[in-house]
Amino acid sequence: MQKRSAGSARRSMFSDFGWALLPFVFLVSFWVLLRESGLINPTLLPSPLAVSKVFWANLTEGELLANIRMSVQRVVLGLLLGMLVAVPVGFLVGWYKPVRRFVDPLINFFRALPPIALIPLVIVYLGIGEVAKIAILFYASFFAAVIVMYEGMTQISPVYIRVARTLGATDFEIFTKVMLPMTVPHMLTALRVALGVAWATLVASELVAAQQGLGAMIQNASAFFDLGTIYLGIICIGALALGMDLLLRRISKRLVAWQDKVEG
CATH class of the missing domain: 1.20.1070 (Rhopdopsin 7-helix transmembrane proteins)
Structure with a gap:
């Protein structure tokens, strides 16, 4: 068997x-x-064969691995910082209606602003170092994640809260034993959405005087009309984003397996 x-x-x-x-x-x-x-x-x-030759040349003689490592490092750091702030803010906005009414227009206002439009201000206030690049990725990740978080919280049925109150649960117990477990799927969804937005914002963040990174590689190649390297950079960004998303999907399935059993 x-x-x-x-x-x-x-x-x-x-x-x-x-x-x-x-x-x-x-x-x-x-x-x-x-x-x-x-x-x-x-x-x-360029043909796929030509791009594959560019890939091999960059892998063996160029700085492809260094560019990939730098871009992944920036995306992961910006994503983690964005999620670190988005989760508590999402809980706060989703839990308290007055806070949601006050904050919701502000969140939607800033969410609509493309990160690339903020690059001049980021350079003025944060310079052209790594902090500026991470700040752009943080901005993109935070607003993408916080929307998913508090929208998910508002969709949780109030029946669970009423039942918990009937059984004598305190607000803290309701939050930790009812709301927190039920928002885990929304946290994971917010993480996946923020990851996609962070990768989509990577090239914009690396406009800030980046020497390394896939976005910087694409920009340098565009200056020399090196289409093979441009295609290679685009494919690498897509492949890395897809791989990280598939990893998050597997983690999500394991973490929310209990929910499928409950629904079943």
Whole structure:
């Protein structure tokens, strides 16, 4: 029985991997067909093979790994700082209606501002060092996460709170034993949303005089019309964001498995 279950698990894993790989096969095929169709000048659209050669050259002789490490470091730090502030603010706004009425317009106002528009002010107040880059990623992560957090809290059924009060629970017990566990899925969703926004903001953050990073690599390549390196940078950002998101999905499934059992 154990051998059968292990075999079926292995087949399921390969099947999932195949389905995940299939869209990218179609994407690369479309890329090749578009280049060979003559609709676009071939000099303006490097082939997948040419990009793979650029990848290998940057990996073995260039600074690709250093750029990846620097970008991941910035994204993770900005994301963690943003979540560190967004979670308590989301709880506060979601728990107290007067606070929500006061803060909601401000949050939506700043959330609508693109981080790239704030770069001149960030440079004026924070300079051009790492702090400025992290601040832009923090800004993007915080406002993306806090919206998901407090919107999720407001959607929790008040029945749970009323039942807890009927059983004599205090506000602290309701918060720690009812609200906190039920907001774990929303925290994880907020983390995933903030992660995507942070990666989308990376290039903007690295406009601030960055010497290393995937965004800096793309900008330097654009100055020399090096399309292969530009495509490589874009693919690396997408691949890293996808990999981190898949990791968060797996963690989320384990952490909220209890919720599926309760609903079932």
